[in-house]
Amino acid sequence: MAGSHNFDVKAFPLETYVREAAARVEAALARSVAEPAGPSGRLFEAMRYSLLAGGKRLRPVLAIAACEAVGGSVESVMGFACAIEMIHTYSLIHDDLPCMDDDDLRRGRPTNHKVYGEAIATLAGDGLLTDAFRVVASSSPKVSAGVLLQTVIDLADAAGSDGMAGGQVIDLLGEGRVLELKELEVLHRKKTGALFIASVVCGARLGGATEKQLESMRQYGQALGLAFQVADDLLDVESNAEDLGKRTQKDEARGKATYPSLLGIEQSHQLARELASKAHAALADFDHRADPLRALASFAVERKV
Amino acid sequence: MAGSHNFDVKAFPLETYVREAAARVEAALARSVAEPAGPSGRLFEAMRYSLLAGGKRLRPVLAIAACEAVGGSVESVMGFACAIEMIHTYSLIHDDLPCMDDDDLRRGRPTNHKVYGEAIATLAGDGLLTDAFRVVASSSPKVSAGVLLQTVIDLADAAGSDGMAGGQVIDLLGEGRVLELKELEVLHRKKTGALFIASVVCGARLGGATEKQLESMRQYGQALGLAFQVADDLLDVESNAEDLGKRTQKDEARGKATYPSLLGIEQSHQLARELASKAHAALADFDHRADPLRALASFAVERKV
Helix, strand or coil: CCCCCCCCHHHCCHHHHHHHHHHHHHHHHHHHCCCCCCCCHHHHHHHHHHHCCCCCCHHHHHHHHHHHHCCCCHHHHHHHHHHHHHHHHHHHHHHHCCCCCCCCEECCEECHHHHHCHHHHHHHHHHHHHHHHHHHHCCCCCCCHHHHHHHHHHHHHHHCCCCHHHHHHHHHHHCCCCCCHHHHHHHHHHHHHHHHHHHHHHHHHHCCCCHHHHHHHHHHHHHHHHHHHHHHHHHHHHCCHHHHCCCCCHHHHCCCCCHHHHHCHHHHHHHHHHHHHHHHHHCCCCCHHHHHHHHHHHHHHHCCC | CCCCCCCCHHHCCHHHHHHHHHHHHHHHHHHHCCCCCCCCHHHHHHHHHHHCCCCCCHHHHHHHHHHHHCCCCHHHHHHHHHHHHHHHHHHHHHHHCCCCCCCCEECCEECHHHHHCHHHHHHHHHHHHHHHHHHHHCCCCCCCHHHHHHHHHHHHHHHCCCCHHHHHHHHHHHCCCCCCHHHHHHHHHHHHHHHHHHHHHHHHHHCCCCHHHHHHHHHHHHHHHHHHHHHHHHHHHHCCHHHHCCCCCHHHHCCCCCHHHHHCHHHHHHHHHHHHHHHHHHCCCCCHHHHHHHHHHHHHHHCCC
C-alpha cells in the first residue's frame, strides 16, 4: 500500500467500528421517520418496516468514516447518513415491486409490497426518497448552508435520472440479452456506484475536507462501489439463500449479465482484489483516521455475506 | 376586497399573464430534463413525455407570481418553478399507476405506464422527484444558499410523507367508505394543499419576502389550494371528458368522498367563493404587483376547465 501510514487490516476492529457506527445510525433513522399515528399512519408504518429492518448500513457507515477520516465530527454527518440510507431503502422497495424485479424476500423478511400492498409500497418509497431531502437539508446547524446545499445536489445527482434511477432502467432493459463488460460497468456505476461515491464525498465534505481530499474520496468510492458489486455477483453464485436472506442465483435465472458470467469466477475474484487495492491507494495521503475506510475496502472483497 | 389597492378582475389580462409565464416555464422545463440519449435514454423519454405534455403549469405560475408580488425577479424563482412542476408531474405518473388510481388517460393522452410500461413509469416518477431537488438546489446563483436550503426543506415537507405522499395514502385508504368533511379537509390539505402553499411561500421567499409577507402567502396558498380542489370536484360532476381530457365522474364511480357529495352542489359553489375571498383578503397588504395572484384566485372558482 502507498503512503507513510502502516495499516494492518487484521489488527483493525472493523466489526466493532461498524457495529457502533451502525447503532448510532439506527437511533437517528428511527427519529427521521415519524411513528405511525394519524390518518397517514399506515404510510409511516410501511416506511419504518423497510427502513428499520436492519441491513448493513454500509452507506451511512461509509459517510461517517469519510467524515472522521478528515477530522469531522459524527454530528455533522448524521443527517446525511440517514438520508442516504433512506434513499437506498426507497430504491430497494421500488426495485422489489412486481413490475420491477418482483421479489418476495428482502433481508430475510417479506418485501414491503408483500406486507402493505403495491400502492402503499410505492408511496413508502416515494415518502422515503422525498423525506431524505428534508432530513439532509435540515440536519446540521454546525454545517454551512453552502455545504448542505452542495450535499443536496450531490445526493440528487447520485440518486436521480443520471444516477441510480438511470442505472435501474439500464438494468431492466438489459434483462434477457447479454450486456458487454463496458455496458455492465456503466450500469453499476450509475445503479450503485454513484451512491457509494456520494456517501464518501459528501461525508468528507461535511467533515470539512479539502478539494484534494474530496477527489481522493471520489476515487476511493468509485473503486469500492465496484468492488462491492463484483463481490455481490460472486456471492450470488457461490452462496445460498440462507446466508444472504434473499433469493440467490436469481441473476442467472433472469439471464442478467454479471462479472462471473462475463469474466469467469477466478478473474472476477482477481478484479475485486485489484479494485480493493485501488481503494487503498486512493487513501495514501490520509493518516490513521482513514483506517475504517481501509478496513472496509478489504472487507468488501473478503466478506461472506 | 380589503386593502387600499383597487383590483378589477375583469380588467386583468390573466390569460396573457399565464400564457407568458407558462411559456418561460416550458422552456426551462425542457432544459431541466436531458434529451433522450445514451443507455438511460428511455427513462428521459418517459420523463419528458409526461413533463412536457402541456398542462396548466399552475404551480410554477403561482411561484412566479408570488415572487413578482414581492418585487423579485423571474430568474430567482425559475429553478424552483421547474422543480415544483417536476414533483407535481411525478405525483401524477405514480397516481395513474394500475396499483393506484389505474388511469389510462391524462391530459388527453395515454398515461405514462400505458406508453412505457409500469416499471419505466415508476422510475420516470422517481427520476422526476429526485431531479427536482437537484434543479432547485443548483438553480439560482443570485439567491443565498440559506434561502435555497429552506426552499429544499419546504419542498420536501410539502411533497413527503407528511404532505402529498401522506395525502395520497389517506385518499387510497378512504376509497370505498364515506369520509367526513374534516377528513376530506385533511386529505386535501396534504395531497394538494401543501404543494400550493409551498409554491407561493417559496416563490415569495426566493423573491426576497419578509416574514410577514410569507405568512400572508401561506394563508393565500391554503385558501387557493382548497378553492381549486372544491372547484375540481364540481368540474368532475358538471363537466364531460372531452372538456377535461380525462375521465369524469370517476370520483363517484369509486365511492370517493367529494365536496359536492358531502355538501351538495350549491353549497360547494358557495364554499369555493368564500375560499377565493379568503385568498383575496390574504393579499390585502400587497400592491398591484400581486394582481396576478388575485386574478388566479378568482379564476380558481370561475374556470370551466
